[in-house]
Amino acid sequence: MHELNATKRIIKDVLETCKKYDVKQVSEIVVRVGILTSFEAEPIKYYFSTIKEEYPILTKAKLIILIEDSEIYCKTCKKENIIKNSYLMECPECGSDEVKIIKGQDVIIQEIKRGTK
Amino acid sequence: MCQECGCSEKETIQVEKHIHEANNKIAHDSWHMLKDKDIFCLNIMGGPGCGKTSFIEEISKYIPPQQIAVIQGDLESDIDKQRLEAQGIQTYQINTHSGCHLTAEMVSKAIEQMNLEDIYFLIIENVGNLVCPAGVRLGQHSNIVLSATTEGSDKPKKYPIIFHDAQLILITKYDLRKYVEFDQTRYLADVTELNKKAPILTVSTKQKESWDEVVQWLAKERQALLIHTHCH
Numbered sequence: 001m002h003e004l005n006a007t008k009r010i011i012k013d014v015l016e017t018c019k020k021y022d023v024k025q026v027s028e029i030v031v032r033v034g035i036l037t038s039f040e041a042e043p044i045k046y047y048f049s050t051i052k053e054e055y056p057i058l059t060k061a062k063l064i065i066l067i068e069d070s071e072i073y074c075k076t077c078k079k080e081n082i083i084k085n086s087y088l089m090e091c092p093e094c095g096s097d098e099v100k101i102i103k104g105q106d107v108i109i110q111e112i113k114r115g116t117k
Numbered sequence: 118m119c120q121e122c123g124c125s126e127k128e129t130i131q132v133e134k135h136i137h138e139a140n141n142k143i144a145h146d147s148w149h150m151l152k153d154k155d156i157f158c159l160n161i162m163g164g165p166g167c168g169k170t171s172f173i174e175e176i177s178k179y180i181p182p183q184q185i186a187v188i189q190g191d192l193e194s195d196i197d198k199q200r201l202e203a204q205g206i207q208t209y210q211i212n213t214h215s216g217c218h219l220t221a222e223m224v225s226k227a228i229e230q231m232n233l234e235d236i237y238f239l240i241i242e243n244v245g246n247l248v249c250p251a252g253v254r255l256g257q258h259s260n261i262v263l264s265a266t267t268e269g270s271d272k273p274k275k276y277p278i279i280f281h282d283a284q285l286i287l288i289t290k291y292d293l294r295k296y297v298e299f300d301q302t303r304y305l306a307d308v309t310e311l312n313k314k315a316p317i318l319t320v321s322t323k324q325k326e327s328w329d330e331v332v333q334w335l336a337k338e339r340q341a342l343l344i345h346t347h348c349h
Contacts, residue, residue, distance in 0.1 A: 002217055002218075002248060002249040004215075005216065005217075006136060009136040009137075010136055013132075013134050013136055014132075017130060017132050017134070021127075021130050023130070036252065036278060036281075037252060038249075038251060038252070038278050087277040087281050087311055088310055088311065089281065089311075097313045097314070105252060106135050106136075106137065107135070107136045107137065108133060108134065108135050108136070109132045109133070109134045109136065110131070110132060110133060111129050111130060111131050111132055112129070112130045112132055113128060113129050113130075114127075114128050114129075114130070
């Protein structure tokens with residue numbers, strides 16, 4: 001259920017981009033899903049495979065999901081670090097919890113590949 | 118260049134678009150609009166039956182109900198709206214039907230319909246759910262997460278994101294802890310791993326004095342917002 005709205009949003013944004021760049025057929029969509037979003041790749045792919053049939057421009061499109069690790073900026077030691085598979089937001093360099101999440105909380109449409117009709 | 122026909126159209130279009138961009142823009146505008154009106158906006162999150170509506174009822178015994186407005190999110194029904202209106206609290210009901218959380222647009226449209234004059238606290242009671250509402254910006258200034266002793270002490274481990282994003286965590290139905298063998302030590306250790314900043318308070322509708330600290334926190338945080346100059 002959670003992923004359904006996200007998938008609809010992805011499709012809406014892809015269609016807008018296609019209109020802007022005059023894309024007539026999409027062959028591939030690459031989406032980065034942040035580890036902190038709580039979205040799972042499989043339900044998004046499932047919903048996409050169902051909904052895309054409503055849009056001729058997307059019927060041949062393959063959806064590729066890349067899971068993005070979280071990245072934090074430490075306000076204490078001023079360093080950026082990737083945090084793998086963890087919700088523990090501590091700087092691995094100095095142990096400070098004065099950190100800002102700079103990656104991993106978003107779903108980003110990375111690129112769209114044109115297909116042939 | 119296109120490999121099919123040699124035309125100049127690029128095969129790959131770099132998009133780099135955040136799907137929550139539109140939501141976050143609306144949330145940003147609501148955040149500022151509410152702050153400009155001196156209204157502290159809270160997003161109350163927790164599983165079904167954890168005591169979100171009771172939380173509002175309890176604080177309305179300390180804060181005049183006329184200073185509180187509520188946006189109530191549920192899949193169906195206006196049961197909680199009726200409960201809160203019986204306490205004299207202005208309440209706007211949103212029924213999301215199949216939607217598992219509120220969005221900034223839903224909240225913004227609700228705000229347009231409400232009378233926020235003389236309101237100090239706008240409370241958004243999100244759809245009962247420990248997963249989906251987490252991380253969705255609505256325009257709130259703070260997140261409060263409630264989890265009841267009756268839900269078990271493993272909730273922070275199982276649903277880390279919502280606890281990570283909280284500014285205040287309330288353990289509700291605290292009077293029942295001994296009957297449900299709530300492991301408070303484990304719970305506190307697990308929350309602290311995820312979130313070292315949020316105060317964790319224990320409350321019960323059967324222990325009137327347990328709400329004192331909550332109300333103090335609300336007053337302090339509202340004051341901090343009013344002198345604050347940057348958004349989150």
